Amino acid sequence: MMRVLGRSTSINVRKVLWTAAETGVSFVHENEWALSKDTRSPEFQAFNPNGLVPVLICEDGTLWESNTICRYLAAKSERTDLLPDTPFARANVEKWMDWQAADLNGACQAAFLGLVRQNPVYKDDHVAIARSTERWNALMLVLESHMAEGGSYVLGECFTLADVVLGLSLQRWLLTPILRPSTPALAAYRQRLLSRPTVKAWIPADIP
Ligand SMILES: N[C@@H](CCC(=O)N[C@@H](CS)C(=O)NCC(=O)O)C(=O)O
Numbered sequence: 001m002m003r004v005l006g007r008s009t010s011i012n013v014r015k016v017l018w019t020a021a022e023t024g025v026s027f028v029h030e031n032e033w034a035l036s037k038d039t040r041s042p043e044f045q046a047f048n049p050n051g052l053v054p055v056l057i058c059e060d061g062t063l064w065e066s067n068t069i070c071r072y073l074a075a076k077s078e079r080t081d082l083l084p085d086t087p088f089a090r091a092n093v094e095k096w097m098d099w100q101a102a103d104l105n106g107a108c109q110a111a112f113l114g115l116v117r118q119n120p121v122y123k124d125d126h127v128a129i130a131r132s133t134e135r136w137n138a139l140m141l142v143l144e145s146h147m148a149e150g151g152s153y154v155l156g157e158c159f160t161l162a163d164v165v166l167g168l169s170l171q172r173w174l175l176t177p178i179l180r181p182s183t184p185a186l187a188a189y190r191q192r193l194l195s196r197p198t199v200k201a202w203i204p205a206d207i208p
Contacts, residue, residue: 002027005044006053007034011168012066013054014203018164019070021198023077067097070161082161089155096154096162104169107135108176115177116208133178140173140183147185152192159196167193168203175208 004020004027006013020027033039039051047055048064056063056072063069071094074083084090110132114122122128143166146154154162170190173180193199 002059003030003057004028005030005033005047005055005057007031008204009207010034010053011172012052014168014207015066015165016054016056016069016073017202018168018198019073019082019161021202022082022159022164023073023079025073025077067101067161067165070097070164074161081158084160092155093160093162097165100162100165100169104136104139104166107132107139108169108172111136111178112172112176112208116175136173136178137181140170140186141181143170144181144183144186147189153189163193167199171203171205172208175206 002020002025004013004016006016008014008017008029008031017029030037033044033055034053038044039048039053044055045051047057047062050064052064054064054066054069056069058076060076063072071083074080083093110122110125110128112132113119114125114129114132143154151157153159154166167190170186170193174190194205199205
């Protein structure tokens with residue numbers, strides 16, 4: 001049985017849980033990793049030397065890096081709707097996935113960690129939080145403009161891995177206590193995502 005290791009309060013773990021649920025594979029979720037089970041332990045570091053969740057353990061071996069795991073799950077289950085197998089269509093999904101992991105996650109760091117996690121490095125650094133919020137809002141407006149062009153999902157009418165990673169980032173943005181610009185296209189997009197059975201089963205709507 002496939003194993004997904006990591007606390008579901010992690011956005012990166014939820015990417016994997018959601019993708020696994022979308023593909024319909026059978027898996028067990030070991031939520032206690034990075035909670036009661038230490039990811040700095042030798043046992044965990046043998047799975048991921050970075051000591052970070054998520055980790056996937058399956059018949060082919062062990063994987064870390066959330067977006068990579070999502071791509072593996074889609075490819076393994078031959079779900080070319082989630083991750084196309086033609087180069088340009090696939091690159092368009094991966095473009096948004098890379099943007100989420102690099103640009104969006106980087107931009108939100110000080111605001112999210114400071115305001116939500118109350119991380120001691122950021123929580124009293126109002127300049128860093130303000131800069132982070134400004135950049136984060138600017139990037140989310142890029143997504144707002146894209147969604148306002150039409151289409152139910154990021155790549156049009158087909159739900160893809162881009163929607164998994166961006167849907168979770170959108171939830172984080174909406175649930176972080178910052179001032180946000182109006183984003184009606186993103187609000188409608190979020191309602192479409194929330195109506196998916198896999199979200200109802202695996203992604204609580206109140207976790208940033
Ligand atoms: N690039 C990695 C980042 C993984 C990561 O930062 N995981 C965080 C949770 S979101 C973590 O394990 N933090 C340590 C901890 O919770 O103890 C990925 O996408 O999988």
